[in-house]
Amino acid sequence: MAFHKQSILRNPRKNRVVVLEDLNFFWDEPELKELAECWELGGDVRLVALHFDRDPDEVLMALIHLARIDKITRRKGGLLLESL
Numbered sequence: 490m491a492f493h494k495q496s497i498l499r500n501p502r503k504n505r506v507v508v509l510e511d512l513n514f515f516w517d518e519p520e521l522k523e524l525a526e527c528w529e530l531g532g533d534v535r536l537v538a539l540h541f542d543r544d545p546d547e548v549l550m551a552l553i554h555l556a557r558i559d560k561i562t563r564r565k566g567g568l569l570l571e572s573l
Contacts, residue, residue, distance in 0.1 A: 512547050521560070524551055528561045 500528070520541065527537045534552070538545040553559045 509546070512544055512550065513552060514547070516551055521555060523539075524548070525555050525560050528552060528555070528564070531564065531566070552563060 524537065524541070527540070532540075534545055534548050538548045541548065552561065
């Protein structure tokens with residue numbers, strides 16, 4: 490980690506890229522509650538993305554947010570429920 494900080498300080502302006510700038514990270518609170526319910530009911534992330542008319546990556550980021558604030562828990566089968 491120290492190496493990374495040092496290299497940033499030595500080269501402060503080298504072709505920086507904003508990642509995921511094409512994604513929409515804004516969710517209404519009722520949507521997040523519904524997303525948490527979909528997760529707990531075992532909804533496949535790809536189908537949930539279709540339901541919300543969102544990019545699957547936006548759904549994944551919202552799920553990460555919900556997990557970090559303890560609104561969802563791990564589930565058998567993971568994101569895509571492929572191991573069930």
